[in-house]
Amino acid sequence: MKQICKLLILFFFFGNITAQQIDDVDFKSVRANLNLSSELEQVDGMYTVEFKVLRDIDSLFLDAKNIQLTSQVSEYSGIARDFNNIVEERSIKAQIKDGKLWFYDDFKAGTRMALRFTYSASPKKAIYFVDDQIWTQGQGKFTSHWLPSIDDVNDKIKFDLAITAQYPNSALANGRLVKKERFGDLTKWTYSMQQPMSSYLVALVIGNYSKKTETSKSGIPLEYYYYPEDSLKVEPTYRHTKVMFDFLEEEIGFPYPWQNYKQVPVKDFLYSGMENTSLTIFSDSYVVDSIGYNDKNYVTVNAHEMAHQWFGNLVTATSGEHHWLQEGFATYYALLAERDIFGDDHYYWQLFKNAQELIAQEEAGESTSLLNPKSSSTTFYKKGAWALHVLREKVGDSAFKAGVSSYLVKHQFATVETMDFISEVEQASNKDLTAFLNAWLVDSKLPEDAMVKSLKQSEFMSDYFSVDCQLYNEKCDEYVVSDVSDKVKVKVISQMPYQIEASAFQNSLQVRQAISQYVDKIPFQLKTAYESLLNDKSYVTIENALYNLWVNFPQDRVKYLHKTKDIIGFNDHNIRLLWLTLNLNTLEFQPDRKQDALNELIGYSLPQGSFELRMKAFGYLKLLDAFEIRSIESLMAAAQHHNWRFSKYAKELILELETKPVYKTIIDSLKQKQP
Incomplete structure (x- = not known):
């Protein structure tokens, strides 16, 4: 009866997986010889696909979004191993319709065939031409926009790509590099896979x-x-x-x-x-x-x-209902790998942070089942990892590892559903997992009590939970100079930032970073200690400290700007952009070079920069009210950027700027010039 209930539960969530083309044809391999043009943002390919017909059919297809055939489709009675091995060629009727490349013939069950053709594509997604780089992103975007393939994840195919690139660029693809050939200023890189994979995992990168x-x-x-x-x-x-x-x-x-x-x-x-x-x-x-x-x-x-x-x-x-088998597992095993390096406290701290995010999601009324294909990334990644952590506690290390191993052995290079995994763990542990299945996978309610109980098995987390300066009348400032963990010290600083003393600065990089984050009103007696944060090997600490010192001690602004004038920071130039902004607001510092500083800031907003750098530069230009025609033109271009976060930010900022007449005039003028 328990097994019947389990199957009913899974049917409710999984439904029937509609039989599609995988019942008619088994695609075995794809070999593609690709030429890519950054100038034209175009892909031209010579393509061979090998397959086995599973039952008599009169048509079959490849997914091919916005792809054009540039030759007839040819069929071989022998299997074509490369484009120079042409055997008994004959034409096959083909048509591109509704994003699919259809082949029409009398396909007989049991027949192995290979079809060959050339094609061209000018894709708008899944492959991106960014300055001197070309790279792909198939998951959620469909590889079929640049390479005829199968969008259904259940059809696994062996892909071999040969890519021609301008020297001195490198060309990377899945598998092993088997040949590298130089032709003048071009290089051809040939890669071979040994095993099949879903089409969304096909990738290439070209760059220096x-x-x-x-x-x-x-x-x-x-x-x-x-x-x-x-x-x-x-x-x-x-x-x-x-x-x-x-x-x-x-x-x-x-x-x-x-x-x-x-x-x-x-x-x-x-x-x-x-x-x-x-x-x-x-x-x-x-x-x-x-x-x-x-x-x-x-x-x-x-x-x-x-x-x-x-x-x-x-x-x-096999489908979105089982997505946690990918993201939950990857998140969990990443935690285990980090635990091996950084220790148990780090592992439980990451679990705790994940739990906080899940609880916040539930409090917002957004908690869903782990088997709901429309669940959030937080659910798939972090609840999925938590489910595996709890399952391992329930069945023990030995049974858990045995279940995982047998699951992978049995289903290698194939597609899986949740019960494929659960049944292996049940067999390895000799335990019925119906209760676990309902509590962690089926139910949308978060098992908070079980999470807290598990976390408290860590002595470190128990100590962390016991300290709360806002609830208990303790001398919490004493923790900051004691031997407790850095995480406890950070918690104390976040709750009582203005009660710390100079001795608190005699701490680790992490604790000093927390001081820079939470202590933004600096008492004079802490000034010297606080200034020492500008020497830390932390770009976050330096950025926070520079701003807070500049605000709190106007008389020393020039000193702080001199000290930090050569620090760039992360790839988004976090410290340099702040420095330029503070420079422009410090009249007594380099008064004859203000335009140079503004030009440098504007330059970081222009298209040659990364989107993170440009977005941060736009933010400071907004703060300074210093947009002009170049930066506004760049902002309008950013609204069409392929990165959705950046384009969304740009569109919202444009709407905000349009509320100011001087900016609206520039924006309207630029819109009139757009094609």
């Missing part, structure tokens, strides 16, 4: 990169790409990568399933990172120096995308 390589304990090449000018940032950016890779292989209990693992940063990426098979693409805002590492680093994103190589790439959820 250097490379550093390590080898995992199991012999897998780990390739770290970087801009040539960022050689000093390679170590802090990719710090702990090999350690995390080795840990995940051992912890998951299934060998890394691909030939190599490459990671490459790109400009103006849509997300933090994307786990394309064997080729993670991530935002270059995570490329940091040794100081930036202390504030914002790539470790968590790195571990998350790495874990996806198993959970999402090796086994892929």
Whole structure:
């Protein structure tokens, strides 16, 4: 009866997966020889697709959004291994209709066939031409906008790409580089995959990169790409990568399933990172120096995308109802990898922060089932990770790891549903998991009591919960100079920022950063100690301290500006942009160079900068009320940017500027010039 109830529950959420083309044809492999033009933002391809017909049909299709055929479609009686091996060619009737490339013929069950054609595409999504870079993003965007493929994740295909790029650029794709050929100022890079994958995981990157390589304990090449000018940032950016890779292989209990693992940063990426098979693409805002590492680093994103190589790439959820099998698992295993490096306190602290976000979501009335395909990222990622943490506590380490391993072995290079995983853990643990299934996966209500109980197993978290200066009449300032954890000290500072003394500054980087964040009204007796924050190896601390000191001690503004004049900060120039703004508001500092400072600030808002840099520059120009025609023109261009966060910000700021007559005149004039 319990098993019947379980199946009914799952049917309620999962429904029937509609039988589609996968019942008619099994696509085996795709080989594409690609030429890409940054100037035309165009893709031209020579394409071969191999498949097996599963039952008699008169048509089949590939998804092909806004793609045009530039040759006839040819069929081979033998399998074409490359474009020079043409065997018994004959034409096949083909038509592009409603975003699909249809092939019409008398396709007989059991037949293996290969079709060949050339095509051209001018895609508006899924591939992006950003300055001197070209990069892709298939998840949620559909690879079929630039490469004929199958949008259904349930059809896994072996993809081999050959990419021709301008020298000295590098061209990266999934799999192993098997050939590199130079033709004048062009280079052709040929990549080969050994195993199939869903089409959304196909990827390419073209850009000017250097490379550093390590080898995992199991012999897998780990390739770290970087801009040539960022050689000093390679170590802090990719710090702990090999350690995390080795840990995940051992912890998951299934060998890394691909030939190599490459990671490459790109400009103006849509997300933090994307786990394309064997080729993670991530935002270059995570490329940091040794100081930036202390504030914002790539470790968590790195571990998350790495874990996806198993959970999402090796086994892929059949549909949105099971999306937690990808994001929840990647989040959980990233936490485990970080726990291995940073310890138990870090692990429980991250769980606690995730719990806070989930509770806030529930208090806002937005909590949903983990099996609801319309759930938020917070639910899929963080509730999913919590569910796995609690499940492991329930069944024990041994059974949990055995269940995960058998789940991956049984469903490798295939698609999965939630019960595929649950049944393996039930078998490994010899426990019925119906109650767990209902509480954590089916029910939309958050099991807060269970979360608190689990967190309190950590002595560190118990100590953290026990300190609350707002509820208890304690001498909380004593905590800041005691031997308690830094997290407790930060909590105390956040609750009573104006009761700290100079001795509080004799603390770690993290605690000093909290002082810079929460102590914005600086007593004179703390002035000297507070000024020492400008020497910290933290761009966040320096930014906060510079602003707070400038506000609190006007008589020393010139001193503070002199001290910080050469500090840039993160890739978004956080300290430099603040410095320029404070410069423009400090009349006695470099009075004959104010226009230079303003021009530099305006320059950061122009299109050659990253969207994070431009967005921050726009914010300061708004604060200074200093927009002019160049920056407004750049803002209007930003409203059409491919990154939705940036375009949304720009559109809202334009509406705000239009309320001022002087800006509205400029905006109206520029609109008239637009095509």
